[in-house]
Amino acid sequence: MRIAFIGLGIMGLPMAGNLVRAGHDVVGYNRGAARRASLAEAGGTAAGSIAEAVRGAEVIVTMLPDSPDVTSVVLGEDGVLASAGGGALLIDMSTIAPATARTVAERATEAGLRPLDAPVSGGERGAIDGTLSIMVGGERADVEAARPLLEVLGATVVHVGPAGSGQTVKAANQLIVAGTIELVAEALTFLDAHGVESGPAVEVLAGGLAGSAVLDRKAAGMLAREFAPGFRIDLHHKDLGIVVDSARAAGVVIPLGAVVAQLMAAARAQGDGDLDHSALLLGVQRLSGR
Amino acid sequence: MRIAFIGLGIMGLPMAGNLVRAGHDVVGYNRGAARRASLAEAGGTAAGSIAEAVRGAEVIVTMLPDSPDVTSVVLGEDGVLASAGGGALLIDMSTIAPATARTVAERATEAGLRPLDAPVSGGERGAIDGTLSIMVGGERADVEAARPLLEVLGATVVHVGPAGSGQTVKAANQLIVAGTIELVAEALTFLDAHGVESGPAVEVLAGGLAGSAVLDRKAAGMLAREFAPGFRIDLHHKDLGIVVDSARAAGVVIPLGAVVAQLMAAARAQGDGDLDHSALLLGVQRLSGR
Amino acid sequence: MRIAFIGLGIMGLPMAGNLVRAGHDVVGYNRGAARRASLAEAGGTAAGSIAEAVRGAEVIVTMLPDSPDVTSVVLGEDGVLASAGGGALLIDMSTIAPATARTVAERATEAGLRPLDAPVSGGERGAIDGTLSIMVGGERADVEAARPLLEVLGATVVHVGPAGSGQTVKAANQLIVAGTIELVAEALTFLDAHGVESGPAVEVLAGGLAGSAVLDRKAAGMLAREFAPGFRIDLHHKDLGIVVDSARAAGVVIPLGAVVAQLMAAARAQGDGDLDHSALLLGVQRLSGR
């Protein structure tokens, strides 16, 4: 299949590579030439502009940092809608505001495209291994049309509702993940302050109702104070902005979500923006003078 | 083995029954005669007083509602220490304040007993099935002496440190569990308000870094608005009091813990004390006018 | 002086009236004809469009509900900038986002106008009586040029810094006011639950370091459960959205601000949007089951 892939960053490049390896004709675009060259090395084709990438593509994938990027790349003057052919699938895999996703979907539908919002979780590792979890919003028929391709990129592909729903579920995901990391950070600091050995404590916590993927995958790194990302504080901070705003817009009250958004902002303000989000532990320790 | 079992409540009675079935000679005491009769029916022996239960026991187990109960039953005038024989294991399986557990352990040690604090998680189901998780504080030799017996009661038995450590880990457990339920409650309300179907959303959330035992075991009940306990709001409220106080005493700052303690208190104040702790969902919905 | 006044709402109309009474030639515009007629009755002139109001005005005042309104009225196709004469003072007295105020100021300066952001506090009463507090951002010379006119509208007129600063101070004001109301609400509920008579308690609280304008002006109404606005929950909710967003944008962590924003959102979601902001008391009482 002829696929345009726009956004060849830390996530986008390995995803595009997986599509190449699955036998697709992938034409990629990224602002920086170096990333385009990397795609070419991986067997794809580098395009000089969005228009060039998009022209003739049956599927257009976007994987961009934030809402304004998607708005500009898709709706902008020389953007996707200006050049894409009728009937193409437009799959935005960025994590952006649900409201923006709905706007993009409306405009894309008017332009004759078939839009999906399909944000992912699983991080760089999942992007490389093709084991992402993908939560998809859009028309059922379009999701089914995109499924073979999405299953190249992810291990779990779930249709969660109409346009924007994928982003809504991703926002809920980011709320839970940030909150769970903070809870584990508070618990580990609590144990430490009481002189309890963390190793056996984590083992028994993980085995009961307190168990979570965060405890399983992040606690060891937290205990070892290793915070190489993974998923960066800066990005999770951006995502919690989406969570707080979307909750406000929908009239949903999220007390823990609002507090953890402040703590993530504090981590960033205190210089931990480039660390893994599990570095929320450092914030709890600073607050506790440890 | 000759075992005294004090506290034959919703947890204690099935635990004592499991010890009987494992071949032990269990003499039980509870203030109410009905519970004592139930133990006798299950093959144990009903005692008319703490002293009677404790006399001649090699192991004394207490399973009581709160710190003052343990203080009174163990340290009180006609309490355990007044009648227990030298060298007996004293295993308190109640969930109480770590500071109280340390005091009880000191006094018991002075009286020649071998104290352990061994709170559990897993609820009534785990008590009946003998699959509790048990977090044990005390001397290593005493833990090993108690292990065969604890393994009758639980599937996971972990020694987490010196006296009081079991209660500290239990407090950390209750902090994480309450917070995770609240995060899931906020996320489900968020999804609902945005018109996203909860079923597929929960499926994809549970499969990624947002996954947790709470999502696995509680989300379905929350979606169905079924809140039969399980573990009651009233009890979790009591436990969060221990968490907040112990954190304060140790100089640990727990912003999410403090907020969820308020929300649990609100659930109780609003009449949900007898519901399962997953009924924190009702609080989020009330706050959101849904 | 020839003054254009755009936005003749609950605040704008009496403010425009005060300018008329001070001898100015006020030409007003509002979308609804009824409000325009009210201005005419008060001695002003009703204009049929923004352009008509603005043409030939030495001073243009805008008093509008929210950021998008100001953006559209000032920067829109048939907006203020399209018709205003060079050198006119453009005084935006709406409460909007500081970032929007800075954008408007830049565009207005490019168009040859002299922009000020001058949000007010003091409510409908202050608007009618001409006793508003006005916090002004912009060039010092422009502030001085506008001062005689602003002193018709308010009792306190303070220049707080460059463009956008007025809105920043207003946001800080709304943060403190919302938080103080909530603190008083928590304290009153606490006193009530302990059976303490509120009257003497409020007297002694107001006399010490706990004293505040909120205690002085709002506590009596709160004790009497009279919540006629005043300043509505809905509007304060809008303002706290500005506070949270502006804090986030500036990297400032505001834990109490974030929590009170959630509580204000809850008041709105539970149907109290049209009540005075002191109705935060009802939220504390609901949470406490009272």
Added chain:
Amino acid sequence: MRIAFIGLGIMGLPMAGNLVRAGHDVVGYNRGAARRASLAEAGGTAAGSIAEAVRGAEVIVTMLPDSPDVTSVVLGEDGVLASAGGGALLIDMSTIAPATARTVAERATEAGLRPLDAPVSGGERGAIDGTLSIMVGGERADVEAARPLLEVLGATVVHVGPAGSGQTVKAANQLIVAGTIELVAEALTFLDAHGVESGPAVEVLAGGLAGSAVLDRKAAGMLAREFAPGFRIDLHHKDLGIVVDSARAAGVVIPLGAVVAQLMAAARAQGDGDLDHSALLLGVQRLSGR
């Protein structure tokens, strides 16, 4: 009048001195001999024990650090109740838990004394100048009997309800004061981060609904980063423990109170315990990386 004064600390000593200067026969006791000597220099009499101070006194005043001190001094083996004569007024001016105050009052009443709880606000300055605010719980007749004496110590003396009510109002006071300081700290940091000059901003904030005694008396010191106490973080931390516990016991939900209690705990844990409570500003600045 013959007055026993127990607790000659930073507050108690000047208060006892004021009673001496008003013509009373003050016999004082403090654990350290130096403080007793200071009282003797001021014209009072130093006693060698609580019993010696209390014997023959018509009024007994206690001014002690915390609940356990009052319990021990009043109810302990050689405490006040063991030696006080029937009918004496027992005025506890310490800040302690309302529940402890009620217990002390019951026991004192049984012993034939007339107990009042009469905590103060106004700090060392108010103690020296005799301008404290005094909130009094107890029987009306006893309050009136004590009033002439209390008016030597304070400028405002208000009877707020039955035994324990004074402490309840003091707790409410400490909740509001801590919260207001934190709100001002968040607002000042917000203004600073946006480049707004704080001086004029504070002026306009203080003049409106955001105005408070905290803004009037503390903002200048906060802007100058001068945090000499005043009232220490450590003591306010102790008081917020009382607030949180009493709210919990009464089923009152105090979201802002709970969060500011965490922030005060953080200030203490980070080494600011000996600074004035307005040093909450330092915490906001640390969180914001400033």
